[in-house]
Amino acid sequence: MGKNKSTSARKRRPAASGAPDELVSPLANSPGFLFRLAQIRAFDGFHRYFAGLGVTPTSFAVFALIVANPGIRPGAIADELHVKPSNVAALVNALVAAELVVRRRDEEEPRASRLHPTKAGSKAHREMFRVHLETDALLLRHLTQAEGTKLVFLLQKLLQR
Amino acid sequence: MGKNKSTSARKRRPAASGAPDELVSPLANSPGFLFRLAQIRAFDGFHRYFAGLGVTPTSFAVFALIVANPGIRPGAIADELHVKPSNVAALVNALVAAELVVRRRDEEEPRASRLHPTKAGSKAHREMFRVHLETDALLLRHLTQAEGTKLVFLLQKLLQR
Numbered sequence: 001m002g003k004n005k006s007t008s009a010r011k012r013r014p015a016a017s018g019a020p021d022e023l024v025s026p027l028a029n030s031p032g033f034l035f036r037l038a039q040i041r042a043f044d045g046f047h048r049y050f051a052g053l054g055v056t057p058t059s060f061a062v063f064a065l066i067v068a069n070p071g072i073r074p075g076a077i078a079d080e081l082h083v084k085p086s087n088v089a090a091l092v093n094a095l096v097a098a099e100l101v102v103r104r105r106d107e108e109e110p111r112a113s114r115l116h117p118t119k120a121g122s123k124a125h126r127e128m129f130r131v132h133l134e135t136d137a138l139l140l141r142h143l144t145q146a147e148g149t150k151l152v153f154l155l156q157k158l159l160q161r
Numbered sequence: 162m163g164k165n166k167s168t169s170a171r172k173r174r175p176a177a178s179g180a181p182d183e184l185v186s187p188l189a190n191s192p193g194f195l196f197r198l199a200q201i202r203a204f205d206g207f208h209r210y211f212a213g214l215g216v217t218p219t220s221f222a223v224f225a226l227i228v229a230n231p232g233i234r235p236g237a238i239a240d241e242l243h244v245k246p247s248n249v250a251a252l253v254n255a256l257v258a259a260e261l262v263v264r265r266r267d268e269e270e271p272r273a274s275r276l277h278p279t280k281a282g283s284k285a286h287r288e289m290f291r292v293h294l295e296t297d298a299l300l301l302r303h304l305t306q307a308e309g310t311k312l313v314f315l316l317q318k319l320l321q322r
Binding site for chain 2: 028068072076140157
């Protein structure tokens with residue numbers, strides 16, 4: 001992957017059977033396949049830079065949502081992040097165990113809970129968010145700023161429901 | 162997610178604490194986060210349309226590479242698809258068990274094997290590839306053709322090494 005224009009040129013030239021020095025890449029122009037590779041690249045960067053900060057890409061997304069929306073309900077997190085409610089509960093449990101987040105009783109619905117960052121959580125989040133922005137910048141390093149903006153726009157347009 | 166321009170507008174307006182009707186989405190413009198959502202969307206489409214065809218997104222990618230490069234070595238698949246060699250072996254085993262692929266001894270390296278599609282495999286692949294193209298088209302349905310082409314170009318540029 002990732003040889004751009006030469007890839008499509010190569011597609012038309014089959015490798016000699018039995019000794020393929022240059023591969024034919026049938027999925028080289030497939031957006032679904034490229035998303036998988038981009039996701040792998042993004043996770044690699046995340047794991048490299050977030051090592052020691054105690055969060056995974058998904059638990060960071062949950063945490064960032066709680067910090068930005070103090071008092072959020074777990075169900076709203078599941079909807080927003082396309083994560084199953086049972087997985088949200090597990091991710092929230094880990095954030096609570098790490099003392100980054102607290103559950104408080106929902107006064108309107110006594111059986112439900114609302115989530116708030118702790119003081120230590122808010123402080124830790126500032127550092128995490130800085131690292132997050134650097135990780136994203138690194139992910140886009142081969143693109144110009146205009147191309148990065150265009151990519152984000154196209155992804156948001158693709159993801160509309 | 163996915164409300165485009167309104168999302169960035171909402172980001173500047175914090176939700177009322179304790180009753181967030183509209184969420185603040187701190188990752189709404191994060192390419193790393195958007196790749197995760199795009200990947201989920203792509204996999205959802207794949208699983209819906211490939212149900213019954215007996216392949217997963219990754220095993221389809223392996224299979225397509227074998228069909229396009231008869232005689233390919235397992236190690237070359239691992240490199241091309243960013244999958245661990247041990248995972249490639251498991252995926253190839255499944256394709257062999259389904260009689261879509263056969264292993265033949267590598268004449269240059271007797272301990273190694275080379276992979277070929279079976280006749281039934283080549284036939285099954287034609288149907289899978291047709292479904293694959295439809296799945297990709299569906300993934301891009303909110304984009305114009307020019308936008309889809311631009312997105313693929315930007316993904317390939319981002320993924321260069």
